[in-house]
Amino acid sequence: MMNPSLLAEFRDQGYVIGKDILDPETALKPVIDEYAEAVGRLARTGVHGGPPVELDADAAPVDRLLHLMRETHGACFQALDITLPMEDDILPDTPLHLGPAVFRLLRNEALLDAVEAFIGPEILSNPVQHMRIKPPERAISEKNRAHTLTLTGRTFWHQDLAVVTEDADDTDLISAWIPLNEATAENGCLLVVPGSHRRGLVRHCDTPAYQGIPDDVVGEHRVPLPVSPGDVIFLHPLIMHASLPNLSDGGRWSFDLRYSPADMPTGRRWYPDFLARSRSRPGDELTDPGEWAASWRAARRTLAGRERPRFHRWDPADPLCA
Ligand SMILES: O=C(O)CCC(=O)C(=O)O
Numbered sequence: 001m002m003n004p005s006l007l008a009e010f011r012d013q014g015y016v017i018g019k020d021i022l023d024p025e026t027a028l029k030p031v032i033d034e035y036a037e038a039v040g041r042l043a044r045t046g047v048h049g050g051p052p053v054e055l056d057a058d059a060a061p062v063d064r065l066l067h068l069m070r071e072t073h074g075a076c077f078q079a080l081d082i083t084l085p086m087e088d089d090i091l092p093d094t095p096l097h098l099g100p101a102v103f104r105l106l107r108n109e110a111l112l113d114a115v116e117a118f119i120g121p122e123i124l125s126n127p128v129q130h131m132r133i134k135p136p137e138r139a140i141s142e143k144n145r146a147h148t149l150t151l152t153g154r155t156f157w158h159q160d161l162a163v164v165t166e167d168a169d170d171t172d173l174i175s176a177w178i179p180l181n182e183a184t185a186e187n188g189c190l191l192v193v194p195g196s197h198r199r200g201l202v203r204h205c206d207t208p209a210y211q212g213i214p215d216d217v218v219g220e221h222r223v224p225l226p227v228s229p230g231d232v233i234f235l236h237p238l239i240m241h242a243s244l245p246n247l248s249d250g251g252r253w254s255f256d257l258r259y260s261p262a263d264m265p266t267g268r269r270w271y272p273d274f275l276a277r278s279r280s281r282p283g284d285e286l287t288d289p290g291e292w293a294a295s296w297r298a299a300r301r302t303l304a305g306r307e308r309p310r311f312h313r314w315d316p317a318d319p320l321c322a
């Protein structure tokens with residue numbers, strides 16, 4: 001659990017690994033099962049009008065997911081992510097995954113106990129959240145690469161505060177990075193620059209030439225964070241981090257969730273948040289997975305076909321990013 005020395009480490013280093021916070025059997029397996037079902041459903045129906053995909057019933061869930069990714073050239077991914085797309089247009093029927101097992105993970109007691117130690121007892125589930133599946137680099141064809149850049153490829157250097165709107169600059173945002181299978185240096189685990197949260201928010205590039213924090217700003221001191229299912233990596237919103245390429249033969253599968261204090265802006269106000277824990281008004285906690293799913297569908301209806309606020313605050317034409 002979050003003993004004081006782990007908290008001190010977090011403040012000092014900008015990240016900490018919480019070992020064995022989640023029970024793989026009761027916290028992670030239901031999510032994996034829920035995804036196995038969703039993958040099976042997408043394979044049967046086909047994706048975006050494509051043909052059904054045959055899956056090996058004996059293969060592990062992560063391998064069936066990878067197979068579906070490969071066969072659909074990444075097109076199945078949006079239906080499995082737990083948020084609406086940030087870049088692509090939102091349509092009235094843009095699919096996303098809103099299953100009750102994921103909702104229960106968002107509200108997991110042990111996870112919220114740890115989060116409470118960092119940001120206090122009034123906790124919003126912040127809508128900046130993703131499921132990520134990183135296929136082996138060598139299995140990604142050129143055709144698939146376009147689809148699989150941000151959430152399924154190597155993650156470029158960034159600070160999480162850079163992907164929320166400026167109204168959240170003072171929000172105590174905390175990221176919880178949750179592996180569903182072993183995350184290793186070989187299969188593309190997270191990489192951090194210890195202590196970099198003390199450097200403040202730095203310029204991020206978003207040009208064809210350069211994505212994220214330029215290499216020379218990141219510097220040389222980069223530490224890989226291999227973790228196992230059950231562990232949770234907590235990240236400060238200003239820690240510089242990235243992920244390694246997946247050079248293994250298997251998939252790297254993870255969730256990243258975010259939490260923030262109930263009275264502070266989430267940084268994505270056009271997406272739904274919910275009160276995951278409140279010691280002062282426990283009756284207002286959201287406990288119904290159906291209501292959670294409905295809140296995302298309502299956001300989708302509102303946003304379909306509309307311009308969304310920009311969430312990158314940097315000038316894409318910045319000459320320093322050329
Ligand atoms: O999983 C990754 O590759 C990157 C995750 C990340 O940037 C985050 O959790 O904030």
Ligand SMILES: [Fe+2]
Nearest residue numbers: 158159160241
């Ligand atoms: Fe991040």
